[in-house]
Amino acid sequence: MKTGDCDILILPGYAGSGDEHWQARWAGRLRTGRVVEQADWHHPDPEDWRARIVAAVQEATRPVVLIAHSLGVVAAVEAAPCLPAGIVRGAMLVAFPDIETCRNLPASVCSFAPVPRDPLPFPSLLVASRTDPHCSYARAEEFGAAWGASVVDAGEAGHINVASGHGPWPEGLMRLAGFMTTL
Template sequence: MKTGDCDILILPGFAGSGEDHWQARWASRLRTGRVVEQADWHNPDPEAWRSRIVAAVEEATRPVVLIAHSLGVVAAVEAASRFPKDVVRGAMLVAFPDIETCQDLPASVRSFAPVPRDRLTFPTLVVASRTDPYCSYERAEEFATAWGAEIVDAGEAGHINIASGHGPWPEGMMRLAGFMQTIN
């Protein structure tokens, strides 16, 4: 599948993605990409976040590919059972935060727990770092396996955000291009 053949829904995490974050940059570069806005990026409400994602999928006019980061990953996985059948064709889930065990996350983020472990019904790529302060690589692997996802080892990449030096993140864009070729 080509990016022009689908609606690309970009799902930021806690506090959103500032203009220098790779997600914001991708939204401006991908012709069919758009950020799914949340009412409150700093005080996330699990049901409100899930509902906005489901509504965005329902409003899509073409097949959907999700690109989620951090808490956006959790919200996407939680919303997945409510997606219309066969609309979401794939998901790239980056820097999953272990909201069940990581105490360094705000209480509002941890309120999304527990994270579903149901197998996802669409091809999924989980990109995980060996040095993410919010999730061990092994834990990300456990969730990827449960979801039926392929996992990509991003090496020592921190939380794959601006703070870890991932502004434009060209390696991620290359990974997305390869993933898109595997989607029908």
């Protein structure tokens, strides 16, 4: 599958993705990509975030590929059972935060716990860092295995955001292209 053959829904995490974040850059670069906006990026409500993802998928006019970062990963996993069957063809999940242990996370983020461990109904790729301050690599592997996701070791990449030096993140875009060929 090529990016032009699907609707790419970008799911930012807590506080959204500012202009320099790779997700914002990708939304501007990918012709069929768009950010799923949330009502409040700084005070996330689990039910509202899930509902907005479900609505965005239902409104899609082509097959959907999800690209989620941080809390967006959790929201995508939580929304998965409510998504119309067969529309989402795959998901690239980046920097899953372990909200169950709440390592360095705001209380509103932790309100999304517990995280479902059911297999996802679509192929998924979980990109995890060995130095993510919000999730150990072992926990990311554990969740990835439960979801049936292929886990990619991003090395010592922090939270894979602007603060960790991942503005445009060309390696991620290459990883997305490779993943898309499998869908």
